[in-house]
Amino acid sequence: MRPFVNCFHPNFTHMKDNGWYLKPNVIIEPLVGRWYAWSHLISPATAAMNVAGRHLKIMNSYIQAPQIHAAAVLNPRMKGGPFMDYKKDRKEDIMGLRTGTMTHQAASLQLADAIKDLEKLLKQHPKGASLEGMYEKVPEILKGYVELVYDLNNNPSFRLFEALLYRSVYYDKTCQSIALWITDNDERPFCLSTPKLDEPNVLHLPIPFDNAGIDALSRMKRAPGSIEDIANSLGVREEDRPLFNTFFTRQEHPVYKKYEGPFVRMRYFGHACILIETKDISILVDPLISYYGYESSVAHYSDIDIPDVIDYVLITHNHQDHILFETLLPLRHKIRNVIVPRTNSGSLQDPNLKLAFNHIGFNNVTEIDELEEIKFGDCTITGIPFTGEHADLNIRAKTCYHIAIQEFSFLFVADSRIVESRLYDHVHDLTGDVDVVFLGMECDGAPLSWLYGPLLSEELAREKDQARRLSGSDFEKGIHLVDIFHPKEVYVYAMGQEPWLEFISSIKYTDESRPIVQSNMLVQECVNRGIISERLFGEKEILYAHQESLVS
Ligand SMILES: [Fe+2]
Numbered sequence: 001m002r003p004f005v006n007c008f009h010p011n012f013t014h015m016k017d018n019g020w021y022l023k024p025n026v027i028i029e030p031l032v033g034r035w036y037a038w039s040h041l042i043s044p045a046t047a048a049m050n051v052a053g054r055h056l057k058i059m060n061s062y063i064q065a066p067q068i069h070a071a072a073v074l075n076p077r078m079k080g081g082p083f084m085d086y087k088k089d090r091k092e093d094i095m096g097l098r099t100g101t102m103t104h105q106a107a108s109l110q111l112a113d114a115i116k117d118l119e120k121l122l123k124q125h126p127k128g129a130s131l132e133g134m135y136e137k138v139p140e141i142l143k144g145y146v147e148l149v150y151d152l153n154n155n156p157s158f159r160l161f162e163a164l165l166y167r168s169v170y171y172d173k174t175c176q177s178i179a180l181w182i183t184d185n186d187e188r189p190f191c192l193s194t195p196k197l198d199e200p201n202v203l204h205l206p207i208p209f210d211n212a213g214i215d216a217l218s219r220m221k222r223a224p225g226s227i228e229d230i231a232n233s234l235g236v237r238e239e240d241r242p243l244f245n246t247f248f249t250r251q252e253h254p255v256y257k258k259y260e261g262p263f264v265r266m267r268y269f270g271h272a273c274i275l276i277e278t279k280d281i282s283i284l285v286d287p288l289i290s291y292y293g294y295e296s297s298v299a300h301y302s303d304i305d306i307p308d309v310i311d312y313v314l315i316t317h318n319h320q321d322h323i324l325f326e327t328l329l330p331l332r333h334k335i336r337n338v339i340v341p342r343t344n345s346g347s348l349q350d351p352n353l354k355l356a357f358n359h360i361g362f363n364n365v366t367e368i369d370e371l372e373e374i375k376f377g378d379c380t381i382t383g384i385p386f387t388g389e390h391a392d393l394n395i396r397a398k399t400c401y402h403i404a405i406q407e408f409s410f411l412f413v414a415d416s417r418i419v420e421s422r423l424y425d426h427v428h429d430l431t432g433d434v435d436v437v438f439l440g441m442e443c444d445g446a447p448l449s450w451l452y453g454p455l456l457s458e459e460l461a462r463e464k465d466q467a468r469r470l471s472g473s474d475f476e477k478g479i480h481l482v483d484i485f486h487p488k489e490v491y492v493y494a495m496g497q498e499p500w501l502e503f504i505s506s507i508k509y510t511d512e513s514r515p516i517v518q519s520n521m522l523v524q525e526c527v528n529r530g531i532i533s534e535r536l537f538g539e540k541e542i543l544y545a546h547q548e549s550l551v552s
Pocket residue numbers: 317319322389415470
């Protein structure tokens with residue numbers, strides 16, 4: 001824990017001067033239609049399906065029986081379920097939000113209906129018959145946005161022209177907003193089930209995510225500025241100014257000291273977020289940065305430990321705990337390059353990440369393909385196949401990363417489930433052994449419907465839903481990587497355990513939970529084999545030294 005004592009109370013007569021910092025525990029929370037902005041709420045088609053199949057469903061359920069939601073969120077077994085988590089009855093507010101959703105997101109709701117209608121039409125189409133005659137039956141609003149296709153088994157489907165949808169009425173930036181608020185703990189409602197309503201301590205700014213004011217505001221964490229100027233650039237209303245002013249302090253934040261040492265430094269920030277630095281470069285994998293400025297029981301790195309410039313941000317896959325716009329937007333001004341897995345399948349379940357990032361103000365996004373290399377300085381980043389963990393859906397927006405830097409090599413496997421170890425034998429033929437493996441072992445993942453349910457055209461039988469999960473590797477699968485890549489160090493990570501990400505992971509393990517038992521087995525087996533190994537939690541720093549440094 002890093003102490004931050006806020007002993008200064010803003011003197012509002014001096015708001016025009018340039019000596020103000022944004023407090024370190026101000027959350028800049030991006031919202032779409034007041035719901036937490038995870039990646040499926042950016043791409044127009046997935047957003048439409050989520051508004052119809054998640055948001056409206058949960059709102060309707062809450063309006064019918066708020067007490068059931070209030071009871072469910074108290075039950076640990078219901079954690080991460082479709083229940084709104086409010087301290088008191090917010091039925092009136094949710095009714096208002098539902099009405100607003102029907103009005104402001106009417107185009108999205110029509111798009112969702114049209115997609116469902118198209119799915120129905122395709123199901124009724126004689127199997128294998130030409131699809132050309134179908135184009136005139138495509139729902140009017142989808143005409144020109146889809147190509148109708150078969151797979152080689154004559155299963156009909158459609159491909160969305162996603163780039164065009166982003167330029168249509170179905171990508172409506174006026175639904176985007178930012179909620180600004182101060183937190184003094186890590187407790188937050190599960191973000192996929194609870195929208196952000198008006199609260200006295202929350203300032204809602206109706207600005208899109210590509211607004212440059214977000215960068216200016218974020219810069220004020222390190223460089224002081226004028227409250228007056230930033231309020232003007234964000235369009236803060238006069239009546240909101242008293243609350244807005246409380247987000248600032250004159251107290252300087254601890255200064256970030258750039259790493260200037262001769263080694264490769266690895267720092268674990270929690271979950272799958274790892275920073276690799278040398279004196280020349282910085283690489284941040286799956287950014288998820290905690291806040292500071294309040295008491296925490298877990299030691300951790302936070303925003304103050306992030307460099308002023310991040311050369312590369314690497315995104316492994318399109319799950320809500322690996323792409324956090326809440327972390328990424330405030331870092332946007334520091335990020336030189338974002339690397340995302342390549343996909344342009346046009347499939348509903350596999351939105352294009354480059355388009356999503358581009359449309360929310362990241363202009364420096366590069367897609368990486370399997371085995372494709374990106375070289376800079378003495379570093380080579382290679383895309384490595386990522387399998388499973390997506391409920392057997394055909395999703396390409398996922399990649400592991402091999403990072404070779406100086407004489408060291410790191411393999412970030414993220415949540416890849418090693419369903420066929422021969423794949424990584426083939427990869428090993430190309431990469432050789434690696435020094436360090438980072439492996440996610442959330443082997444009891446959620447069922448398919450938890451994340452992808454709103455995209456399904458028909459409900460899946462319960463036993464199939466339960467069998468098709470978002471599960472990472474267990475011991476038996478994970479140990480293949482050790483056998484294949486002969487690492488000197490193995491770290492289990494991405495377990496969703498840190499308190500500051502419970503609101504997004506909805507995970508709370510006990511010692512008996514399978515992911516804990518299985519990862520303990522892997523760590524123990526590695527230790528038995530003389531490999532340095534542990535399950536990461538909170539924070540960790542390791543310096544990797546050159547051979548000659550060790551000798552000298
Ligand atoms: Fe995942």
